[in-house]
Structure formats: C-alpha cells, structure tokens
Amino acid sequence: MRSPTIKEVAARSGVGIGTVSRVLNDSPQISESTRQKVMKAIEELHYVPNVAGKRLSQSRSNVIAVVVPVINHPFFAKLVEEIELAADQKGYSLLVASSQHRIEKEQEILHRLAQKQADGAIFVTHYEHQENDFKNLAIVTIDRHLGNDIPIVSSNNYEATKQGVRYLIEKGCHKIAFLGTRATQSSEVTLREKAYREVMEENGLESFVINKDVEHGQEKVLVDELLANRDHIDGIFVSGCILANTLFNRLKALHIKVPEELQIVSYDGDFSISKLENITTLEQPIKEMAEKCVELLIKIMENKNDYEKVNILDCRFVKGDTTK
Amino acid sequence: MRSPTIKEVAARSGVGIGTVSRVLNDSPQISESTRQKVMKAIEELHYVPNVAGKRLSQSRSNVIAVVVPVINHPFFAKLVEEIELAADQKGYSLLVASSQHRIEKEQEILHRLAQKQADGAIFVTHYEHQENDFKNLAIVTIDRHLGNDIPIVSSNNYEATKQGVRYLIEKGCHKIAFLGTRATQSSEVTLREKAYREVMEENGLESFVINKDVEHGQEKVLVDELLANRDHIDGIFVSGCILANTLFNRLKALHIKVPEELQIVSYDGDFSISKLENITTLEQPIKEMAEKCVELLIKIMENKNDYEKVNILDCRFVKGDTTK
DNA sequence: CTGAAAGCGCTTACAG
DNA sequence: CTGAAAGCGCTTACAG
Secondary structure, three states: OOOOOHHHHHHHHOOOHHHHHHHHOOOOOOOHHHHHHHHHHHHHHOOOOOHHHHHHHHOOOOEEEEEEOOOOOHHHHHHHHHHHHHHHHOOOEEEEEEOOOOHHHHHHHHHHHHOOOOOEEEEOOOOOOOHHHHOOOEEEEEOEOOOOOOOEEEEOHHHHHHHHHHHHHHOOOOOEEEEEOOOOOOEHHHHHHHHHHHHHHHOOOOOEEEEOOOOOOOHHHHHHHHHHOOOOOOEEEEOOHHHHHHHHHHHHHOOOOOOOOOEEEEEEOOOOOOOOOOOEEEEOOHHHHHHHHHHHHHHHHOOOOOOOOEEEEOOEEEOOOOOO | OOOOOHHHHHHHHOOOHHHHHHHHOOOOOOOHHHHHHHHHHHHHHOOOOOHHHHHHHHOOOOEEEEEEOOOOOHHHHHHHHHHHHHHHHOOOEEEEEEOOOOHHHHHHHHHHHHOOOOOEEEEOOOOOOOHHHHOOOEEEEEOEOOOOOOOEEEEOHHHHHHHHHHHHHHOOOOOEEEEEOOOOOOEHHHHHHHHHHHHHHHOOOOOEEEEOOOOOOOHHHHHHHHHHOOOOOOEEEEOOHHHHHHHHHHHHHOOOOOOOOOEEEEEEOOOOOOOOOOOEEEEOOHHHHHHHHHHHHHHHHOOOOOOOOEEEEOOEEEOOOOOO
C-alpha cells in the first residue's frame, strides 16, 4: 500500500502540485478557498509529505548528529538527552552514533556526515582528526579542540576545579589528592589537573595525582591505587562522576567516614543512580551546553558568523554530603 | 563551496552518470578500465555521494528510529547503545527520540516517521495508540503490546520473576515483598507482580506489594514506604534497577545487613554506576533484545514474513552479594 | 559493458 | 493567486 504523493493530492483537489506545496508550507499568497480544497484532499488521502523529496530539493535534511564515545554513560546519556530536546525544539531530528572509543568508527561516522545524512554534528571525540576531515561540515565540539575553525563548547574546567580545590582547603583539608581518568592532550579536561596543581602550589601544599586513562568499568582500579597510597589524605578532588561514585562507595565499604575523615569534591555533577546521598560537586551545565551546541550549529548552517569560537559555560557548585 | 555531484564526476571521467552510479554501487558489469577512470575522478574531486538523491530514488532511508521514554536512564541508555551497534552492523543509522512521558511528543514522533524520516522504528511507549497510527510503518516494540500486527520483543518477565522469588524462598526468606514502579496495563512488565503473587500463593506465603507509578527520581519514596512497613520482611523482589539501587543504598544507610537480615533479588540487571557491589539480579538480555528488534525490523521492511510476533528472550540469573 | 532518459517527491523562480 | 516546468542528486530499466 503505497503512500499518496503530492501529485495525487493535486489531482484530487484539482490544482497544481506547486499550489499543494504552498499550502503545505503555509505560504501566505494562497486563497482561502483553494487552501480548503487542498486540505480536504490531504485529509481524505491521509497524505503526509515525504521528507525525501523536500530534502533533495532544499538540500538540507533538518537532521543533526551527535557523536559520543559511548551512550551508556551517565554524562553522555544526559548530554544526548538534552541535545535531543534542544534539537527538537528547533525542528531538528537527532542522529546518534557512538564511536566506542574506536577511531575507525569515528571516521566511518564522519563519512556518513559527508554523505549529508545530517546538516551538522556535535562531536565528542578522543581522537585527533585532520581538520580536513571536517571540510564542508557544520561541526561543534564539546571539550575537545579540533581546529581553529571549529567552535568548542566546554565548562569552565580550569576555574571550577580551582574553586573545588580551594573549597577543600577552606574546609580544612591539608593533604588533597587529585583523581582522574586522563583525557587526550587537546581536551579542555586536562585543565583540571593543571588547576589543581596550581592551587596546591599557591598554598604551599604538595600535589598527589592519579590521573590515568582506564577503560570504562575499570575505574575501581584507580580508586584502589589511590587508597593503597592513601597515607594521610584528607581530601580528594575527583575529575569525573563515575570515579567519584566508585570512590564514595569504596570508602563506605572500608568504613572510612565521609566527610569526617575524608572530604570529596567532584567534577561533572552527581549521577548516582539512587538519589540518596549527594556528592559535593561542580556540576556541568549540561542542558545549557547542549543548547549552546545546537544554537551554534544552527548559526553555522545558516552561514551566520556572529558566534564565539570558544564557549565556556560555568559549572554550578552544589554542596553535598561529602564535604563538611 | 558546493560539494561535487555525480554529474561532475561523470564529466571529468568522460562517462555517463549511470556508469558512475554503477561504479559506486560495485555493479559487476563494469570494465576495469572505466572503473579506474571513474575512481580517479572521484578521488580528485573528493566526491562523496549525497544520500538525499539515493534515498529519493530508492524510496528508503537506511535509517531506523528508536523511541524511548527517556534517554538518561541506565536501562534505556544501554538499550539505545545496543540498538545503535546492531543497526550500524546492518548498515542503518539511528535516529533517537525521547517521548519524555508525554503522549503528544510520542505522536509528534510518529508523525515524523510517517514522513519517512526512517524506514522503521523501535518503540518503547507507555501509552496506548490506535493501531491506525502505525499504518504503513515498520514497527517493533519492547515490552508493550501495541496491536496484533506489531511484533514485540520482551524478556521472560513471568518466568524470570518466578525464578527470582523462588530463589529467595530457597535461600530461607519467608516474608518476601514485591517492590515496583507500576507500568501500564498492556505491558509485559505487569507480569512480574503476577508471577510474584503466584509463587507466594503456591508456597502458602502472604503477598506484600508496593507497585506504584512514580516519577523518575522519586523512587526513594517507594523505598521509604516499603521500609516504613517493613515488619519482618526478610526478602525483597525488586522490579527495576533504579529502585533496587535506591533500596540497596538505603539499607546500607540504615545499617540493615544485606544479605544477612534481608535478601534482595532484582529484575533488569545491575546498573550501579560504580561496579563495586553486585545485586543478585535477573538480567535482561539487552544486547540480544536490541539485536532481535533490528533483525525483526529489517524483515518487516523487506516484507518477509518469517518472523514471530512475540519474541521472549530469557533473562540471565546473576548471583550477586545481596543473597546468601 | 555503457549511455540517454525517465523517475523518485518535493520546491521555487517564472510567467501569467 | 496559481500552473507548468525545471531542478535537487541519485538509480535503473531499456536499448544498443
């Protein structure tokens, strides 16, 4: 059972297809009477315009894509959700792809974009790409610098981390560790360690850093490494939500009292699945970041140039139960 | 800077556009020499075929859609991820939409599908739809019955729950509660409560059920209600991962020893963000469910009829630390 | 093995 | 205000 086309609607209502098209697109110069005729035919036929025709004739798809390393991760799931909402708001559908930490899959996805499956894309990548790969594509990235012409949206990694470490110091911590899963060179995320070291130095405190790239699911290895060398650590700045959660639960299992013996401040926000206890956190403004990405993408696609290349949004400090 | 089209490739290589198309599609009857010529032009021009043309001429998009209530939820995030992988494997891109528990958004999404944005869709809905809404759409659902013509993929809610409750009994529980967030009438998920009640009755035990619809994030309300009426409960069958996690953490906070004083078996699988402790669980085979959905969808789209309307996949029992 | 042409379902100047 | 026609970028019988 084929779906009816604009041609059949035109025939049934006794007008040309151009007229039907104008009715569909709410063109102003259409007489009320023909509009009625056309609408009637549309309803009778249960006609729904086929986007394939529209896309070809307009050479745009009204689709944007988001590429993340994985979807099944609290931060990325939330990010994808917020991007979907923002895109929907603006009339765009969302194509989602995950690179699974494999550069080949990322390249495969870039190829799909080059085929014009989407008008633009939001990229969260761990890999280096030649700027060339993005030629002719409307692209925005989160956290990663992909090249001078590609706008980036990020949270204020540097300042927010400083704020967090200083907060630990204010709350009486003297021996503060930094715990993170190291990101690639060109990521804004690397500023977190830098900020931590600077605050420590400022205060004449010694740095103690565990910041290594581990596979998703292996965060506990880092936590155990930290705790094995715990010594007299009384504060930890944690660079990500999964790590923070893992740490927190491990401490509970070890009967180490938080925040009495040890205080924790985490980046990212608190994504504990059960909303029972709260980690003190510098929460990334994910919703705002998603909206900014979509907004930027639309400007690029419309060839407007009134946007910033670097967009840093502030984290929100949320006091939880892991600090005094 | 416009992208080159097939016409320019044809011109540059001195052949017709049909020939270029055949080269692109690895058509067998193409002489090696023309293939070479065409490939050369393609490379020189950095030509990438535009899918819009292909889609229109083939009247298919090679896109499938997935519609979930929310993305930022451990079960759905994992599901979307697995569907993306399975779809990718089969050469399909994935459009993702979330209904946000709003029926209007679901209908809006159905409309997009009617516009042929995708060739088919995987639907996880909480609402009733007229079967009519899905006319001409290739649709598969997870857990929800949407009509006789729409295939459903589900886990073995009934049998797996029985297994779980019986396991608690075997392990010495006498007063076992059921804790769940009630789903709609037509969902397979409702079988969990039914199975629980039957096993309890079989064993001459009294049922104690808390099964209510709550907003995501409010699971702790149910947990508290259960614990307030705890009495001598020594076992709990929990219907979902978030609820199970919330319960587990609450029990720890209350210093109720698990599994010594209270044993827990949960449906869904264990999605605790930090992989430190494990809940005994009947784990849904999400990956297999995702693959089955994609497989079914492809069969429907190809008008093959050699598939089952009802596809129940078995959960995997995973012993964790919450049972003896 | 290959080219010319029709067709996929729309949009949009152009003319009237 | 509206119709006829060209065009968007492909694919695919049809002929040769």
